[in-house]
Amino acid sequence: KQEVTQIPAALSVPEGENLVLNCSFTDSAIYNLQWFRQDPGKGLTSLLLIQSSQREQTSGRLNASLDKSSGRSTLYIAASQPGDSATYLCAVVGGTDKLIFGTGTRLQVFP
């Protein structure tokens, strides 16, 4: 059974810091990995999708990497801003096309 874990569970940093959020999964046979952002009381917004054949994806200040063999992904946020405050979720898709979520990292960036 695929299990996805995110570390840390919560993070509070001053504005301007570069951040690394970690995601690990137990079954390396995945099709892709997706990072989402969720603001309090809101839905999920897709940030980045990494296909199984890719090593990383970039969008603005966000960079996500994928190491299938070790079952790990990292989300790098450069020059963090208070507007980045949210919960970040990673999720993997395997052979059943089911999306399995991690536990999330709650990020707070203070001015």
Place this chain on the structure above:
Amino acid sequence: NAGVTQTPKFQVLKTGQSMTLQCAQDMNHEYMSWYRQDPGMGLRLIHYSVGAGITDQGEVPNGYNVSRSTTEDFPLRLLSAAPSQTSVYFCASSRVGRLSSNYGYTFGSGTRLTVV
């Protein structure tokens, strides 16, 4: 705008009542699914469908029914609401098949359900 539409956004039910949460997508996605999100439990899969006429159970299916008569719609029915079903419900859609690695999931904005 293309996407996943969920209705209603908020709902309060009394124990024992039934209701249907609606989900519709206009992206011609084959795959649709329902999740519930609870504090400390994360997002858990309730039911999913890989195409019209095909549904299957996820991790927490008890107390819920689904059907998929069209590609666009995937309603979730609560048969007899219980306080344990108080949660936020999300519908999601995606492509399936051997090219599915090229596509991500799109989520609706959620339905916040309270059962009293």
